[in-house]
Amino acid sequence: DAGVIQSPRHEVTEMGQEVTLRCKPISGHDYLFWYRQTMMRGLELLIYFNNNVPIDDSGMPEDRFSAKMPNASFSTLKIQPSEPRDSAVYFCASRLTGRYGYTFGSGTRLTVV
Amino acid sequence: EDQVTQSPEALRLQEGESSSLNCSYTVSGLRGLFWYRQDPGKGPEFLFTLYSAGEEKEKERLKATLTKKESFLHITAPKPEDSATYLCAVQVYAGGTSYGKLTFGQGTILTVHP
Numbered sequence: 001d002a003g004v005i006q007s008p009r010h011e012v013t014e015m016g017q018e019v020t021l022r023c024k025p026i027s028g029h030d031y032l033f034w035y036r037q038t039m040m041r042g043l044e045l046l047i048y049f050n051n052n053v054p055i056d057d058s059g060m061p062e063d064r065f066s067a068k069m070p071n072a073s074f075s076t077l078k079i080q081p082s083e084p085r086d087s088a089v090y091f092c093a094s095r096l097t098g099r100y101g102y103t104f105g106s107g108t109r110l111t112v113v
Numbered sequence: 114e115d116q117v118t119q120s121p122e123a124l125r126l127q128e129g130e131s132s133s134l135n136c137s138y139t140v141s142g143l144r145g146l147f148w149y150r151q152d153p154g155k156g157p158e159f160l161f162t163l164y165s166a167g168e169e170k171e172k173e174r175l176k177a178t179l180t181k182k183e184s185f186l187h188i189t190a191p192k193p194e195d196s197a198t199y200l201c202a203v204q205v206y207a208g209g210t211s212y213g214k215l216t217f218g219q220g221t222i223l224t225v226h227p
Binding site for chain 1: 154
């Protein structure tokens with residue numbers, strides 16, 4: 001099992017540019033979560049999906065953020081336009097109904113300059 | 114609003130010096146309390162889930178316990194490789210389904226010196 005795979009590992013972009021983060025959940029998992037981690041706010045849930053359908057997006061900070069899950073094996077988190085305050089580590093996690101452990105990916109460190 | 118508070122923020126121990134980390138929570142209906150370990154540059158790694166007051170779970174030098182208001186992560190005779198950030202999180206009942214989000218505490222940074 002390759003675990004949850006995120007790409008890229010690091011992203012540096014200029015303010016105003018579009019950024020797309022990618023996630024491949026563990027095969028067979030039916031829940032997918034996007035979290036953001038900063039020193040000030042810790043780990044915050046942005047959005048989560050169940051069977052590819054968005055369930056709760058109340059943590060998405062602004063309309064500049066959007067997430068999609070076109071199929072069970074792929075999800076994207078897009079920021080357009082990016083701002084310096086979006087700099088953080090973005091984690092994707094997945095889990096299987098009936099199993100309580102959430103498996104996290106290694107994260108994408110985003111720096112907006 | 115669900116709240117999770119961890120203490121201390123940072124803890125320095127000598128190798129072999131046992132101690133405990135605390136996670137206190139205020140939630141509207143606990144379904145599970147989770148402990149994770151996070152190493153620098155990596156994602157959180159699952160350790161334990163506790164479901165009801167009085168429950169305990171162990172893994173190597175770690176033991177997690179749960180009461181109605183808090184959880185403790187006891188570290189017995191720690192080694193330098195136990196150095197990491199330890200995160201706790203709660204999952205609450207969410208309407209018709211309990212498979213909701215995890216709400217995390219800020220974490221405790223543990224450093225174990227040889």
